[in-house]
Amino acid sequence: MKHIGKATVFIAGCSIIMGIASCGNPQGTSNQQTKKATSAEDSLQTYVNDRLAIYEKVKLTTNINELTINERKILPLLIQAAQIMDELFWKQAYPQRDSLLTTIKDEKTKEFIWINYGPWDRLNGDKPFVGGIGAKPDAASFYPAGMTKEDLKNSDVKDKNGQYSVIKKDSAGKLMSVPYHVLYATELQKASSLLKQAALLAEDAGFKKYLNLRADALVSDNYTASDYAWLDMKTNNIDIIIGPIENYEDKLFNARASYEAYVLVKDKTWSKKLAKYVAMLPELQQGLPVDAKYKKEKPGTDSELNAYDVVYYAGDCNAGSKTIAVNLPNDEIIQQKKGTRRSQLKNAMKAKFDKILVPIAKELIDKDQLQYINFDAFFANVMFHEVAHGLGIKNTINGKGFVKEALQEQYSWLEEGKADVLGLYMVTGLLKKGELEGDIKQYYTTYMAGILRSVRFGAASAHGKANMQCFNFFKDNGAFIRNANGTYKVDFVKFEDAMNKLSKMIIMLQGNGDKAAVEKTLREKAIITPELQSDLDKLTKSGIPVDIVFEQGVDVLGVK
Incomplete structure (x- = not known):
């Protein structure tokens, strides 16, 4: 299934409201079709209601009184940088988020989309829970829609299995590689700046070094030096794990890394x-x-x-x-x-x-x-x-x-x-x-x-x-x-x-x-x-x- 683009999300939205795959000629819809549509919509909302109940809400807290004043000032900066990683992961997993959400009327369905970072139930085999949405593509947004493994294998792209790049097609339809730090330059510059600000406040030398090197890594896709610096830290009281790290979302090659932060x-x-x-x-x-x-x-x-x-x-x-x-x-x-x-x-x-x-x-x-x-x-x-x-x-x-x-x-x-x-x-x-x-x-x-x-x-x-x-x-x-x-x-x-x-x-x-x-x-x-x-x-x-x-x-x- 190809990724749903902004032009087709409206169709998906109509199928949520009407329960059918097309928005064409609503005046010709029979009462029987309308009943089926309502039934399909109710079925999806019942599914969402049932599945929302599988999650227990937990507050993430700690005893901040044991931290220094500067460490308490650093935490909000780290959280802001983490929030940027959240937005970048949305772009990787389901970039049509905002377009989809505008078509959804049911608040619980919206909540479930936020939990799953898209319209597929991650804890139930990626089952789609929004009408008109097909199967979750293995390629996510790391590869062009419809690209096969053989297409990439037979191409002359040098960075075929790169962790920190996206495969796209140029104007002539030829496959090409675009580094993360180029594709997401604006967001990564902001996150890098926040880590640099945190580094200025950091009292632990190892943590200060890591923050500066990780800030540089975000805007260069060269993470090795910051990884070593992170392992060298021994006496830090607070920490941030941030960047493109795991490959789970790339189900086509298990090669390209997704953004996250703790x-x-x-x-x-x-x-x-x-x-x-x-x-x-x-x-x-x-x-x-x-x-x-x-x-x-x-x-x-x-x-x-x-x-x-x-x-x-x-x-x-x-x-x-x-x-x-x-x-x-x-x-x-x-x-x-x-x-x-x-x-x-x-x-x-x-x-x-x-x-x-x-x-x-x-x-x-x-x-x-x-x-x-x-x-x-x-x-x-x-x-x-x-x-x-x-x-x-x-x-x-x-x-x-x-x-x-x-x-x-x-x-x-x-x-x-x-x-x-x-x-x-x-x-x-x-x-x-x-x-x-x-x-x-x-x-x-x-x-x-x-x-x-x-x-x-x-x-x-x-x-x-x-x-x-x-x-x-x-x-x-x-x-x-x-x-x-x-x-x-x-x-x-x-x-x-x-x-x-x-x-x-x-x-x-x-x-x-x-x-x-x-x-x-x-x-x-x-x-x-x-x-x-x-x-x-x-x-x-x-x-x-x-x-x-x-x-x-x-x-x-x-x-x-």
Whole structure:
């Protein structure tokens, strides 16, 4: 389906009002057609009403009294820069936003468009929820409407898979590449200026350096120096992750990055607890349950685990399922040389645990195992998911280049699956070494409840696909049983065995760069069975939210 341009949005709008695909000759519309139109409109609005209820509103706040006066002055500048990233993501995901919204009369439909950054339900397989809107295009606005993979492959464009450019057609219809910093120059100059202003107020030397370098990066598309500066920061109290970062929105090649931003305040107490684990990565890498050739790479260890309160989400990270932990940068070379920073978004994580995971567990986890559900286990499972992105393999073993290049659009979901299962592998290993506190039953049972939470994100999400694969693999290997009453009971011995088998399978798929095999796995395992769907439907009927949306900004935070 081609992108809907401004000229055709009015038609889509008419179909919302009239429930038919064309606005032509309304005088000739029969009573029967009118009834059908009304029924279609009511059906869409009923769908939107039902789907809006899956989101729980959460206020993003933190204790700003622990910040210095200058840090409190910096936060509004960072939030303004983040808001610019939000607008840029709209341009990437659905640039016809304003034209579409003018045709919509129903306020709830408008609200749902804002949540989804467009007229497709991100947590339900990108189902269109506005009349006259077709399927969501894989190309988003990164590529010309109707362009095929072969068209780009056979072109002479040098920047075919560039992260920071858009493919367009020139006046002669020839494909060409336009850098982000050229295409979005006005917005990026404003965001850059705001970061420079923040840098003038910054008291922490590392944070000041990062802000200045990131400001320069936004207007040049050269992010390497700022990524290194970000990893070098150790003593900052506030942070901003900003720029074109993740590739999820480009479903054609998984190549081009989308704009997003997080504004963060460090939780010093929790951050101290996490400091020791990164140093253990090389030892854990050597213990991976695969042949030696798949674990020759040495993970970087010069990076940090930190806990933060997130006070603003913008752009890609605010679309669909909300991120509760971040592992960056994504650059494989930087990861191997320097490592990554794993940021745990503790207040958002706690909100999902309290409002979603605990109610899910009460509904779907065996009553005798409910005692094992706790926040510390949830926090650790999510944290080690992010750490585990650094484990495994970045380069294929057979000369196909980076795993990401070899697997293309199949990379993201499999990488998320790898991080899920290797995170659990890390938890298991650290418990056995006495480096982590708690009972393995807590971590495994909470992980099971976490799968049932995340699988609700659906097939359009990389995380949803990863969790569906994990659920089906664990089921096939007897890691849990489904009781007659529809609750799930973990077999703790088989759970560990299934974890090791799935770890091995994913690392080998990545190391072999075998895209066809990954696609086969996706088709066979990354599915929601009718039985599982019936159990998930129980959660919806019980009014348990699927995800959260935020009340956020300077007013909520109490800064000006």
